[in-house]
Amino acid sequence: MKTVAIMTLVAIALACSSGGDPTDSGTPVVDLRVDNNRNGVIDWDDDTEDQNEDTWDKTHGAIFLANIDDDEKACPSTASTGAILDDVDLASCNDAQDTVLNGDSDALDLAPSGVRWWSGAPHGTVAVVTVDAQAAQFVHLFIMRQGAYTFFDWQHDDVITADELRAGNVTLGIEATDVVRDKAVWNGYATITLAIGSARDSAMMRVAPIVTRHHLAPESQIYLSMFDGDPGSIAMRATLYSDLAGTGEGDGTTVGATPVNVTEINADQAFGNAYPYDDQWTQDFFEVGYMSMPIAGGKQHVIDVFLRSANIYYADLKNPLRDAGKVVFAKFRGPDVAGVVQYDMSSSPDMDSLNSFGNLETIPPYSFGGVDYPLGRLFRGSIPSFHPDASFEKMMEAQAVQPPVTIDTSWLDIGHVDETISFVKSSTSRGWTILANDPALAKKMLQDQVTAGNGDTLMFAGKKWLDSSNAETPAEIAIKDVLADANIMAASDEAAANVDAQLSIIKAATGITDAEIIRIPFLHEPVQGFSLAYQVGTVNGLYYADGAFAAPDPHGPIIGGKDIFKDQMETALSAIGITVVWVEDWDLYHRLSGEIHCGTNSKRGLAAGETWWTSGY
Amino acid sequence: MTILCAGGAHADLSVSMAAAHARDPAMFDAVRAIVSRADELDHHKRGRFYPMTPLLRGTTHGHAGAAMALLEPIASPDRFPMPRSETARIALRAGLIEAAGDAKDPNAAPVLRNVITTATEFFEVRAAVEALGKLAESADVVMLAHLATAAGPRQEAAVAGLGSCRRVVAAQALEKVSATHPTGMFAKHLLRSLGTMGSSWALATPNAAPALEAPVIRDTAARAAFALLASSTEADVRADAESALVVIAAPDTPRWISDAKKSASPDLAAALDDLTARIARRSP
Numbered sequence: 001m002k003t004v005a006i007m008t009l010v011a012i013a014l015a016c017s018s019g020g021d022p023t024d025s026g027t028p029v030v031d032l033r034v035d036n037n038r039n040g041v042i043d044w045d046d047d048t049e050d051q052n053e054d055t056w057d058k059t060h061g062a063i064f065l066a067n068i069d070d071d072e073k074a075c076p077s078t079a080s081t082g083a084i085l086d087d088v089d090l091a092s093c094n095d096a097q098d099t100v101l102n103g104d105s106d107a108l109d110l111a112p113s114g115v116r117w118w119s120g121a122p123h124g125t126v127a128v129v130t131v132d133a134q135a136a137q138f139v140h141l142f143i144m145r146q147g148a149y150t151f152f153d154w155q156h157d158d159v160i161t162a163d164e165l166r167a168g169n170v171t172l173g174i175e176a177t178d179v180v181r182d183k184a185v186w187n188g189y190a191t192i193t194l195a196i197g198s199a200r201d202s203a204m205m206r207v208a209p210i211v212t213r214h215h216l217a218p219e220s221q222i223y224l225s226m227f228d229g230d231p232g233s234i235a236m237r238a239t240l241y242s243d244l245a246g247t248g249e250g251d252g253t254t255v256g257a258t259p260v261n262v263t264e265i266n267a268d269q270a271f272g273n274a275y276p277y278d279d280q281w282t283q284d285f286f287e288v289g290y291m292s293m294p295i296a297g298g299k300q301h302v303i304d305v306f307l308r309s310a311n312i313y314y315a316d317l318k319n320p321l322r323d324a325g326k327v328v329f330a331k332f333r334g335p336d337v338a339g340v341v342q343y344d345m346s347s348s349p350d351m352d353s354l355n356s357f358g359n360l361e362t363i364p365p366y367s368f369g370g371v372d373y374p375l376g377r378l379f380r381g382s383i384p385s386f387h388p389d390a391s392f393e394k395m396m397e398a399q400a401v402q403p404p405v406t407i408d409t410s411w412l413d414i415g416h417v418d419e420t421i422s423f424v425k426s427s428t429s430r431g432w433t434i435l436a437n438d439p440a441l442a443k444k445m446l447q448d449q450v451t452a453g454n455g456d457t458l459m460f461a462g463k464k465w466l467d468s469s470n471a472e473t474p475a476e477i478a479i480k481d482v483l484a485d486a487n488i489m490a491a492s493d494e495a496a497a498n499v500d501a502q503l504s505i506i507k508a509a510t511g512i513t514d515a516e517i518i519r520i521p522f523l524h525e526p527v528q529g530f531s532l533a534y535q536v537g538t539v540n541g542l543y544y545a546d547g548a549f550a551a552p553d554p555h556g557p558i559i560g561g562k563d564i565f566k567d568q569m570e571t572a573l574s575a576i577g578i579t580v581v582w583v584e585d586w587d588l589y590h591r592l593s594g595e596i597h598c599g600t601n602s603k604r605g606l607a608a609g610e611t612w613w614t615s616g617y
Numbered sequence: 618m619t620i621l622c623a624g625g626a627h628a629d630l631s632v633s634m635a636a637a638h639a640r641d642p643a644m645f646d647a648v649r650a651i652v653s654r655a656d657e658l659d660h661h662k663r664g665r666f667y668p669m670t671p672l673l674r675g676t677t678h679g680h681a682g683a684a685m686a687l688l689e690p691i692a693s694p695d696r697f698p699m700p701r702s703e704t705a706r707i708a709l710r711a712g713l714i715e716a717a718g719d720a721k722d723p724n725a726a727p728v729l730r731n732v733i734t735t736a737t738e739f740f741e742v743r744a745a746v747e748a749l750g751k752l753a754e755s756a757d758v759v760m761l762a763h764l765a766t767a768a769g770p771r772q773e774a775a776v777a778g779l780g781s782c783r784r785v786v787a788a789q790a791l792e793k794v795s796a797t798h799p800t801g802m803f804a805k806h807l808l809r810s811l812g813t814m815g816s817s818w819a820l821a822t823p824n825a826a827p828a829l830e831a832p833v834i835r836d837t838a839a840r841a842a843f844a845l846l847a848s849s850t851e852a853d854v855r856a857d858a859e860s861a862l863v864v865i866a867a868p869d870t871p872r873w874i875s876d877a878k879k880s881a882s883p884d885l886a887a888a889l890d891d892l893t894a895r896i897a898r899r900s901p
Binding site: 281385443477526530532591 | 647660661663664666667668670671676677678711712715740780802805853859864891895898
């Protein structure tokens with residue numbers, strides 16, 4: 001067993017001189033302390049640290065973290081051949097998989113705990129510390145010995161000795177070895193018990209859940225896949241980066257400097273002969289959440305959690321998942337950044353698309369019907385006959401702090417919630433609203449133009465089907481021809497009804513009203529019995545800063561010098577304090593069934609005052 | 618050259634394809650290029666399949682012999698480097714058939730009939746039923762109606778594809794299926810098909826259905842959807858039935874709702890109220 005000296009652990013070091021044993025009367029002192037009052041330190045002389053410590057609710061109860069980051073960046077991602085590791089091996093490494101501290105900063109991932117000093121402990125006294133049976137296999141205890149944290153192997157007779165009790169308050173540190181995945185296996189709570197003779201003191205702790213972020217939280221990082229030299233990738237990055245720099249859309253041909261808040265994933269990066277990141281749907285193969293616990297000074301210690309999608313692409317049991325998801329472990333996992341993957345090989349391949357994270361969004365916080373949802377709610381496409389990987393859904397529901405809302409996306413070709421719905425911050429009293437696809441509005445706008453004598457005006461002017469390596473065919477089409485296409489009209493009619501059904505569920509769950517919802521017009525077309533955005537799906541954008549929404553260029557008809565679909569969206573969003581900027585995504589995204597939101601991802605900070613442990617869940 | 622068609626249709630198809638190829642060889646080359654890239658494109662798919670249909674639609678839009686070019690890889694697969702992956706193969710074959718169906722070229726019918734009688738893969742059969750249904754030749758409509766109503770390996774695909782066949786016989790077939798109280802995904806396929814068939818937006822487009830048949834199609838589709846709404850206990854099936862009824866917007870629907878509410882269970886009554894609200898919200 002290796003020990004690591006702790007040089008600077010101010011936040012969690014428990015001073016032997018404080019608290020302690022003021023009246024050693026010979027009565028056994030049996031006092032286990034955890035951070036019950038959630039101030040980030042162990043208070044030996046504060047009763048709130050002790051009161052009701054054997055229960056856990058939104059007012060009290062200690063918290064610990066699943067220490068599954070990689071503080072020393074020691075986990076390998078490639079073999080000696082240069083090949084990227086398989087899925088099972090990539091996921092199997094993290095700081096909780098051993099019983100040593102992995103560098104000084106790893107100690108910061110331990111929750112503080114301690115056993116009170118008993119200066120009069122008789123020779124031969126032993127203090128036994130145990131963890132309840134359900135939690136035992138998921139909890140590691142460490143003990144400070146000779147200035148260093150050492151694994152406290154209580155399951156193999158490790159005890160606190162009389163000498164240790166007499167020397168001062170004993171410092172313990174606690175970590176979970178995993179997140180909660182199945183409440184039937186472990187519900188995330190752990191009861192730690194100190195026993196000296198027949199006397200006992202117990203405290204309940206809860207492992208921090210994975211919390212997904214919502215669009216009211218501040219954007220801190222944008223991710224996107226970068227295809228060097230690909231015209232579609234160039235056009236998207238050129239316009240997006242220019243927008244982020246505040247210099248307008250640009251010409252779409254020159255990619256400026258990568259903004260500091262953008263992380264590019266190099267799609268051309270080779271691992272041996274493989275190119276696992278060759279996947280432009282950056283939204284789909286990972287999702288960023290966090291887990292946190294209180295630390296001194298009213299702050300939180302946050303571990304970002306990169307969830308890998310449960311997209312099963314191969315039958316190989318060691319390496320079944322969508323390749324690009326390896327980025328979670330091979331690129332992102334590190335100090336205070338964890339990777340989590342959960343999947344069931346028996347999941348139906350017919351429903352696999354639902355496992356992409358374009359189908360996992362978060363409704364921002366709200367209260368409705370007397371119930372508060374301070375962390376918002378998970379939002380997914382899932383119905384009994386068409387649902388994401390059941391084991392992943394079980395894991396997310398087991399986090400318990402963001403009860404899910406599910407809608408029917410089975411009618412959509414891709415099947416993701418972000419095809420028809422976006423949540424954005426707004427200047428309304430609710431603080432947020434919904435952008436919802438409205439095919440009926442699109443049809444009306446086009447019909448109005450026919451009535452006005454503009455039926456021959458072209459949509460998608462200058463855009464092409466196919467890419468430059470093959471014959472390109474003009475995509476442009478007259479307004480009147482779109483309206484005369486029975487396929488497009490039937491698919492759009494059905495999409496209007498189906499989006500209305502989606503909104504009915506959201507309205508019932510949140511109380512949001514029709515008057516609050518912003519309608520975003522675009523038509524659908526049928527594809528193999530499903531529905532796909534025919535016009536550019538402008539609802540599928542990136543809410544990248546307060547009051548700023550990057551939407552895909554709709555390439556709508558130009559009437560009176562204006563794209564009528566741009567004009568509609570800019571006007572509608574300006575009413576709620578949002579400025580729309582436009583990103584060119586036709587070639588690499590729209591014509592391949594996605595838009596900007598599908599092609600980007602984001603990490604957000606915590607919203608102001610956000611403390612998951614006070615959420616009541 | 619293998620042409621997968623029976624009897625005289627074989628020769629007719631060969632002639633049609635040869636003529637189309639002579640007129641527009643570039644279009645045939647464009648389709649061939651897409652076929653050769655199917656595996657690569659499949660690698661970049663976002664959902665179930667790569668969106669072959671819009672790609673192929675766009676590539677052949679406005680070309681006179683589009684259906685022939687699109688169906689050549691179906692009729693003569695040995696002449697093409699067909700994809701290795703199953704999802705690429707399904708996306709390609711179903712996409713070719715679906716895009717060819719948009720062309721409404723009667724010369725395509727023999728290939729489509731052959732697919733319907735020999736294939737069993739859901740998306741391929743669905744696309745072929747849809748494409749043949751759009752041609753709406755009377756004997757084919759009867760054959761498709763039979764396929765949709767007879768239990769068998771192609772029934773669900775036939776039901777799913779029949780919505781684009783806006784003929785009374787097809788609507789009646791779907792109504793007959795609804796009377797069997799299907800459940801789960803089968804019911805959802807049926808309801809989507811009813812919505813497609815009776816869509817008031819689609820029926821308002823030129824030549825969507827024979828003028829005299831359109832009102833009957835609409836009523837029949839609505840009646841079938843309403844029957845499923847009333848009989849199903851599955852929430853998402855009821856939601857789809859509501860959506861189909863909203864889309865169809867049949868004049869009698871409000872009266873059916875009113876009648877049904879008199880003896881409705883609380884669950885059904887709630888669904889009927891929801892439907893009433895959704896109809897009221899619908900844009901024309």
